[in-house]
Amino acid sequence: MSNTSTADDILACARTLIIAGGYNGFSYADIADVVGIRKPSIHHHFASKVDLVRTLVARYREEAQAGLAAMERNVSDPGEQLKTYVAYWEACIKDATAPFCVCALLASELPILPEEVALEVRAHFRALASWLTSVMERGKRQGRFQLSSTARIEAEGFMATVHGAMLSARAYGDPKMFGIIARPLLDRLSPRH
Numbered sequence: 001m002s003n004t005s006t007a008d009d010i011l012a013c014a015r016t017l018i019i020a021g022g023y024n025g026f027s028y029a030d031i032a033d034v035v036g037i038r039k040p041s042i043h044h045h046f047a048s049k050v051d052l053v054r055t056l057v058a059r060y061r062e063e064a065q066a067g068l069a070a071m072e073r074n075v076s077d078p079g080e081q082l083k084t085y086v087a088y089w090e091a092c093i094k095d096a097t098a099p100f101c102v103c104a105l106l107a108s109e110l111p112i113l114p115e116e117v118a119l120e121v122r123a124h125f126r127a128l129a130s131w132l133t134s135v136m137e138r139g140k141r142q143g144r145f146q147l148s149s150t151a152r153i154e155a156e157g158f159m160a161t162v163h164g165a166m167l168s169a170r171a172y173g174d175p176k177m178f179g180i181i182a183r184p185l186l187d188r189l190s191p192r193h
Contacts, residue, residue: 057120078139104163
């Protein structure tokens with residue numbers, strides 16, 4: 001697949017397959033075909049599908065946290081941070097590099113997920129909600145946002161709308177639906193004068 005390690009290739013393939021069909025939508029045989037290795041080679045890196053997907057979600061969480069931390073360092077304005085966050089997903093959905101948040105997709109499958117995977121998915125949502133809450137709080141303090149509820153509730157609503165916009169874009173087969181739904185979130189936070 002690439003110049004990366006076999007484990008990285010396996011994880012990248014699993015991520016693509018999960019986004020396409022969910023947790024139960026792929027097998028080690030599917031990964032072996034795409035990566036060009038034998039199934040025992042996958043087991044060498046990841047003893048079970050649970051280990052593979054748990055590792056995938058843990059890595060996804062680390063990447064997301066690193067991305068948000070980088071944004072915090074480079075973009076100080078809370079409104080611009082939310083705009084950048086929405087623009088990131090809009091671009092990923094438009095060019096199909098990441099047409100859906102892996103954790104949002106897996107969250108829809110929580111009742112059937114192994115507990116080890118479910119714990120990682122829930123941790124992603126807690127971390128994202130915490131970051132969004134801090135952005136909402138800063139925006140309110142700085143007079144950039146007018147919140148109609150607590151910062152936490154606004155953050156949860158923002159997160160749910162972004163993930164719902166991903167689902168709508170997928171359901172309609174139209175990447176533009178994401179922006180149509182998500183961009184107005186930023187306008188709703190602006191103070192009314």
